[in-house]
Amino acid sequence: MRFQLTDDQRALKAGVRELLDRCFGREALRAAVGAPGRLDRKLWRALGDAGFFALRLPEADGGVGLGLPEAVLVFEEAGRALLPGPLVATHLAAGTVPGAASGERVVVAADGELVEWLDSADVVRGEVTGAVPLRSVDPLTPLHRVCPAAAGRARAADAGGAADPVAGLLTAAEQLGTAVRVQELAVQHARAREQFGQPIGTFQAVKHLCADLLVRAETARVAVYAAAVTGDPADIAAARLLADEAAVRGARDCLQVHGGMGFTWEADVHLHLKRAWVRSWRRGGSTESEEVLAARLLA
Known part of the structure; x- marks a missing residue:
């Protein structure tokens, strides 16, 4: 089986790279490093306007109507650009949390004992108690450690989830x-x-x-x-x-x-x-x- 990108998928990949070069180029990356832990809400809304978070939502629900292969191409470009923020959690919440798809709200999720970008969140998914800020090795990914008992319950609740x-x-x-x-x-x-x-x-x-x-x-x-x-x-x-x-x-x-x-x-x-x-x-x-x-x- 050959997994060749279609013309539309290549155009999507190129378009996302162009968007990120414009909205989060090297100067913006350096500015973000200089202000660690601060999520750029203007950038987040720009991502929402571009359909980053609503990529897999049906068009009838205001989404872009694409699939998982296209989402992978978009997130590959985000990783290449070192784009900061709880991208995965907000993308997955786009269909259930009002404002997530448009980038108006930032969503984070409990992930074992660690939570990324907790202080910047509008919505926290999963049980998060006893959160303690940590010194993250990555200046563009602030971390909190949550109560081990709560982390275990969150993991059990998510086990086998889609x-x-x-x-x-x-x-x-x-x-x-x-x-x-x-x-x-x-x-x-x-x-x-x-x-x-x-x-x-x-x-x-x-x-x-x-x-x-x-x-x-x-x-x-x-x-x-x-x-x-x-x-x-x-x-x-x-x-x-x-x-x-x-x-x-x-x-x-x-x-x-x-x-x-x-x-x-x-x-x-x-x-x-x-x-x-x-x-x-x-x-x-x-x-x-x-x-x-x-x-x-x-x-």
Whole structure:
């Protein structure tokens, strides 16, 4: 089976990238890093106006009327741009929470023991008690730890819910966006940076790092796109595992290509690594995905 994007899907992907370049370019990214924990409501409403949150709602309900494959393409671009905010939770709430689809209201959801963007939320889904702010490794993802008992009840209430696999798939799509972007950044730097009178990309060790980046990103892309078509929980779990690995290992390898400058605030690479780390813990991360695959194999 071949999973080729249609002309409309390619146009959607290009349109979202153009929108994010305009609304959340590098200057806006740097401004957000300088004001951590503050959600840009103007940007959020712009996303709502563009149909980001209402993408899968039927047209009769004021939505765009597209499907899960298109949502994956949109969230891939969001991950590539390091777009901040509780994107997945608000997108999933678009059909049930008034104002979520238009970007007028921000929705967050209890996710195990961690909750993202709690202080910026208009609506909190799931039981959240005893929330304690944490120092997040990602300056663009504020975190709170919630009461373990409440977290357990929230997880039990959500277990087997329809939103769980979709949330995991959209997170995998964001991780895919990071994997693709860090591969681009590594190649760009390897071509531009010179040592001993030649680009570092001519050195075998750097070539191998860039090749591994590409292989992991494209493997994850195939898995994520296929899971978006089938919607099967096991396919989504496999896609999540591959996308998490492609994002985290890819960002770490990209840092190696950049050397010491990759750790500085002037470079974007470390921001992608930190976001990939935070995303990898959503919904139990690799542990829950491995459990889903193990249950399928045993069945």
